[in-house]
Structure formats: structure tokens, C-alpha cells
Amino acid sequence: MMEVATRFVFGKELLELAKTNGDFVVCNADTKACGIENFGVIFPDRSYSIGIAEQNLINVAAGLAASGFKVFACTFAVFVTLRCCEQVRNHVCYPKLNVTVVGTHTGLQVGEDGATHAAVEDVAIMRSLPNMTIIQPADAVAARAIAHAAVKFNGPLYVRLHRNPSPVIYDTSYRFELGKATTVRSYGDDVALISSGIMLQKALDAAVALKARGIKARVIDMSTLKPLDVDAVLEAAKATNAVVTIEDHSIIGGLGSAVAQVLGEKYPCMVKCIGIPDVFGESGPSEVLYARYHMDAASIAAAAEKLVRKKIFSC
Amino acid sequence: MANFPKLQVPELKGMARTIRTDVLKMVHAACSGHPGGSLSAADIVTALYFNILNVDPERPRWEDRDRFILSKGHCCPVLYACLARRGFFAVAELATLRKYGSKLQGHPDMNKCPGVDMSTGSLGNGIGCAVGMAIAGKVKQKDYKVFVMLGDGECQEGAVWEAAMCAAHHKLTNLVAIIDVNGLQIIDTTDKVMNIEPLADKWRSFGWKVLELDGHDMEQIVATLNYAKASEGPVVILAKTIKGKGVSYMEGVAKWHGAVPSDEELAQALSEIEGVAE
Numbered sequence: 001m002m003e004v005a006t007r008f009v010f011g012k013e014l015l016e017l018a019k020t021n022g023d024f025v026v027c028n029a030d031t032k033a034c035g036i037e038n039f040g041v042i043f044p045d046r047s048y049s050i051g052i053a054e055q056n057l058i059n060v061a062a063g064l065a066a067s068g069f070k071v072f073a074c075t076f077a078v079f080v081t082l083r084c085c086e087q088v089r090n091h092v093c094y095p096k097l098n099v100t101v102v103g104t105h106t107g108l109q110v111g112e113d114g115a116t117h118a119a120v121e122d123v124a125i126m127r128s129l130p131n132m133t134i135i136q137p138a139d140a141v142a143a144r145a146i147a148h149a150a151v152k153f154n155g156p157l158y159v160r161l162h163r164n165p166s167p168v169i170y171d172t173s174y175r176f177e178l179g180k181a182t183t184v185r186s187y188g189d190d191v192a193l194i195s196s197g198i199m200l201q202k203a204l205d206a207a208v209a210l211k212a213r214g215i216k217a218r219v220i221d222m223s224t225l226k227p228l229d230v231d232a233v234l235e236a237a238k239a240t241n242a243v244v245t246i247e248d249h250s251i252i253g254g255l256g257s258a259v260a261q262v263l264g265e266k267y268p269c270m271v272k273c274i275g276i277p278d279v280f281g282e283s284g285p286s287e288v289l290y291a292r293y294h295m296d297a298a299s300i301a302a303a304a305e306k307l308v309r310k311k312i313f314s315c
Numbered sequence: 316m317a318n319f320p321k322l323q324v325p326e327l328k329g330m331a332r333t334i335r336t337d338v339l340k341m342v343h344a345a346c347s348g349h350p351g352g353s354l355s356a357a358d359i360v361t362a363l364y365f366n367i368l369n370v371d372p373e374r375p376r377w378e379d380r381d382r383f384i385l386s387k388g389h390c391c392p393v394l395y396a397c398l399a400r401r402g403f404f405a406v407a408e409l410a411t412l413r414k415y416g417s418k419l420q421g422h423p424d425m426n427k428c429p430g431v432d433m434s435t436g437s438l439g440n441g442i443g444c445a446v447g448m449a450i451a452g453k454v455k456q457k458d459y460k461v462f463v464m465l466g467d468g469e470c471q472e473g474a475v476w477e478a479a480m481c482a483a484h485h486k487l488t489n490l491v492a493i494i495d496v497n498g499l500q501i502i503d504t505t506d507k508v509m510n511i512e513p514l515a516d517k518w519r520s521f522g523w524k525v526l527e528l529d530g531h532d533m534e535q536i537v538a539t540l541n542y543a544k545a546s547e548g549p550v551v552i553l554a555k556t557i558k559g560k561g562v563s564y565m566e567g568v569a570k571w572h573g574a575v576p577s578d579e580e581l582a583q584a585l586s587e588i589e590g591v592a593e
Contacts, residue, residue, distance in 0.1 A: 045454050056443045056477035063447020095425050095434040129443055
């Protein structure tokens with residue numbers, strides 16, 4: 001299976017798009033984040049180095065946006081959502097400026113870098129800001145489509161990207177539609193696995209494992225985290241009465257919280273949130289860490305199976 | 316400047332008195348707000364809007380306008396008063412400061428209030444936004460200048476120095492920062508809370524051209540702002556001011572950072588300001 005990092009596909013596509021679209025500019029903060037730090041080599045007038053100064057990165061982006069530019073401000077997610085959280089809030093979201101905040105190296109993929117660099121709360125933070133839209137590709141194909149969507153988008157946007165190569169899942173028929181989930185597999189109505197980002201492959205592997213055990217799952221890719229595709233969540237819940245959310249993020253405030261909030265209000269049913277528990281990360285290979293926090297395919301399948309049995313028992 | 320006859324020094328002094336009385340009436344009517352820093356900035360902001368800035372009230376988002384960011388956003392009464400007197404909205408609306416549904420929010424909102432170039436309020440950020448606007452001006456080959464006003468206490472924020480470094484790095488010749496050096500912040504004098512001196516040396520060492528002036532001497536203000544506007548920046552003007560300037564009981568008193576005058580205090584303040592004209 002071919003593996004590609006979403007961050008590089010996104011950055012490369014922006015470079016391609018820049019050749020025919022002169023409306024956007026790029027601000028960097030001295031990180032090799034997604035390849036657009038090389039934007040200035042080809043477009044020297046459209047790339048601004050801000051240095052290791054994330055607060056200023058966002059303020060400058062806001063000033064550029066207020067002057068009519070579409071701006072991509074890019075660095076590691078852990079910095080761009082935390083170090084300059086207030087600047088994103090007050091100078092991008094509040095004035096509804098056309099800034100795309102690109103956060104790379106999200107979740108436990110930073111592995112060996114450890115807790116200080118693992119952005120496991122970025123979605124929770126960005127979700128709580130009014131006017132913010134959040135999208136996250138599940139693979140390279142989606143990352144490419146999302147680069148196009150981001151360039152067209154007008155307003156505060158957070159794009160969540162991933163450090164390591166991950167499996168290419170979609171084919172050329174994939175279409176990204178803002179605010180719309182994608183049903184990737186439909187084996188049946190026993191349980192719905194709703195994932196976001198690169199956890200999609202683990203959700204798909206879990207669905208296969210469940211199928212072998214006679215449990216028919218459907219797998220949904222929630223590429224837009226905000227606004228959430230409420231219709232897709234409700235449809236899946238009504239069909240299955242058992243929903244598992246899977247994310248490379250804290251179980252506090254991310255996809256799981258968003259889905260649970262919708263279901264709690266509109267269609268209470270069995271829900272299991274898979275993600276990082278309320279702890280800081282630690283150094284180690286990301287796959288080891290995923291297993292440690294029961295986020296690997298086997299753990300997802302086991303949790304889903306448990307949920308289905310609970311559902312049957314409670315009926 | 317679209318058909319606007321620039322006010323000269325004598326008229327600017329009169330307009331600054333009007334702006335000061337507006338500020339005091341606004342804060343009194345709102346029962347909250349920040350008179351001290353609004354009054355220390357009043358002469359400079361008046362000079363900007365009535366002599367220096369190339370702006371058009373009919374087209375608040377005109378692409379070629381000069382920009383002004385009030386980085387010390389809590390002092391928005393002085394900005395609102397200048398915008399209203401300059402024709403961006405009705406003077407009567409000044410009475411709605413901080414009221415529910417008003418375009419005059421407690422801190423400036425660029426989408427609610429015409430003429431506000433950047434939403435501000437959290438200190439230390441306006442200058443970074445000004446850097447972005449200045450880069451945009453250079454890239455788009457526009458002639459406009461970007462002015463940003465900060466408080467001296469605000470220079471304690473690290474983001475100010477990130478922006479200062481960035482402006483010099485990107486050789487932003489079209490950027491003018493003005494520091495309202497009134498020497499006071501909420502709790503005490505700036506030197507006691509967190510000493511920022513030597514301020515001129517700091518800015519110089521960050522690669523800025525430094526000018527200094529008396530922030531209540533209208534002749535100096537107009538001459539220096541015009542000089543700065545014509546200079547190759549980034550330029551910073553350190554304006555020595557008095558917090559609460561124009562009202563005897565407010566001058567140099569820390570509590571008037573965010574206090575509201577009583578009816579009697581307002582009457583005294585207005586008569587003192589009007590008395591200067593006589």
C-alpha cells in the first residue's frame with residue numbers, strides 16, 4: 001500500500017495552485033512543516049518569513065488578510081493553536097479574516113518528539129472559537145482536494161495535517177465537500193465507526209476484523225470537524241444505535257465530544273470515544289503509542305464489539 | 316484625501332478639546348471605559364485624523380487609504396470620537412459607547428464600526444497586524460502608510476518585540492508606530508510595574524528610526540507626524556504624554572485608567588477643558 005504524508009501533498013498542491021491563482025500568500029515560522037516554506041523560492045513576493053514568533057505569525061497574517069490577501073499561516077499544530085491561540089481568536093476569528101491556519105504534526109505522530117510537540121488538544125481549542133471552520137484529510141488524495149478547497153475558502157479556517165506517511169485510501173473519484181462526511185465502507189448496521197484524519201485506515205482495518213467476527217460495521221470519514229455533518233451522524237446513529245468515534249486527539253473536545261454532543265441532544269444511543277485519554281503524550285514510535293492508548297485497529301475492533309454486545313444486552 | 320481640508324494647528328487644538336469632551340461624556344454615559352489613556356492620546360489621534368491620515372469617511376475600506384490601528388484598544392473612546400467628528404458615523408452615536416447593540420464596542424470591532432482598520436483590545440497585537448498591512452502595501456506597491464499607536468505599558472508584551480523585529484527585517488519603510496508614553500498603567504507607574512526603559516535604545520537596537528516629542532504640543536505633533544510619514548521607516552515616535560491630560564484631577568493619577576467621573580466630576584472636567592479655550 002502506498003504511503004504519503006498529508007502535509008507534503010497539501011503543501012505541494014498549494015505550490016501548484018499558486019501558479020494559476022495569484023490571490024494568496026504564505027507566512028512561515030521557521031519550521032519544515034508542509035513544504036510551503038519553500039514557496040518563496042518560486043514566489044518571493046508571496047512568502048513572508050516571520051521567524052520563530054508564532055504570535056506575530058498570526059498578527060501579520062491578520063494584517064495581510066485585512067489588506068485583501070488570502071493568507072496561509074503555517075507551522076506545527078502544537079504551536080499554532082497554543083502559543084498564538086489568543087491571536088487566532090482575537091485577530092482571525094473575531095474579525096472573520098481570510099486566514100487559513102495550517103497545523104502540521106498533529107496527534108501522536110510526532111512520536112519520539114514527545115509530549116511538548118504532540119498536538120492532542122488542537123481541535124478542542126479551534127472548535128471552541130466562533131467563526132472557525134476545521135478540516136482534516138484522511139489521506140493524500142483528500143489532502144490534495146482540501147488544498148483546493150482551502151484556497152477557495154473565505155474566512156477563518158484550520159487545516160489539520162499529519163507528519164508521517166500514511167496509507168492512500170481514496171481513489172480519483174474522491175470529492176471533498178465542506179461540511180459533508182464520506183461513508184467509506186458499508187458492511188451493515190451493527191455499528192458505525194466515525195473517524196477523522198489518518199485514523200481512517202485503522203477504522204477500516206477494524207471494520208474488516210469485525211466482519212470476520214460477524215459484526216457488520218459502516219465506516220465514516222468526518223473530514224470536516226466543524227461545522228460537523230450532523231445529518232451524517234444522526235443517520236448513522238439511527239441505523240446502528242452504536243457509534244464509535246476514532247481520532248488522533250484527546251477524547252476531550254474533539255470529534256468524539258462533537259459527536260457525543262449531537263447524539264446526547266438529538267438521539268441518545270451507545271457511544272464509545274476512542275482517542276488519547278486525559279494525559280500528555282510521551283516519546284516512542286507512534287504505532288506503539290496508538291496501541292498504548294487503545295487506538296490501534298485491534299483495540300478499535302474490540303471496543304466496537306463490546307459496544308455492540310452492550311447494545312444487544314440493553315435491548 | 317477626498318476633499319477634506321486639513322485642519323491646521325489652531326483648529327487642531329480646538330478639535331482636540333472637542334474630542335476630549337466627547338471622550339469624557341462617552342465614558343460618563345457608558346458608566347465604564349478608559350478615560351486616562353484616551354486623554355493622553357487625544358492630541359495625537361486628533362492630529363492623525365484631521366491632518367495626517369489620507370482617509371475617506373465615504374469609503375472606509377478604500378484600498379489606498381492610510382491605515383491606523385489603535386493597538387491600545389481600550390482607549391477606543393478617543394478613536395470613536397475622532398471617527399465620528401471626521402464623518403465616519405453620526406456624532407450622536409457616541410452616546411452608545413459600550414451599550415448593547417452599539418457599533419461602539421468596549422474595544423474596537425472592525426466589522427461593526429466604520430473606520431476601524433483592525434479589531435484590537437488584547438494588548439501587544441495591533442503592531443503585528445500593522446506589520447502585515449505594511450507588507451501588503453509594499454507587495455501591492457501602494458503608497459499608503461500604516462500608523463499604529465501603542466501604550467508604553469503595552470511594550471511589556473513580548474509580541475510587540477516580535478513585531479518590531481519583523482518590521483525591521485522586512486524593511487517596512489511604510490510603517491509608523493507611536494508610543495503613548497504616559498508613564499502609568501493600571502496598578503502603578505510603568506517603571507514600578509515593569510521597567511521598559513531605555514525605550515528609545517530598545518527600538519533603535521531593533522532597527523527602527525526613533526523620534527521623540529511632547530505628545531501635547533500640537534505644533535510638534537503635526538510636524539513630527541508629517542516628518543515620520545515622509546521618512547523611510549520603520550519609524551517609532553516616542554510621545555511623552557500625561558495620562559488624563561486636560562482634567563486636573565485625572566492627570567497623572569493611575570486610578571483614572573479605568574474609572575468613571577461622577578456628574579460633578581464630569582461638569583468640572585468639561586469646564587476645565589472648555590476653560591482652556593477662553
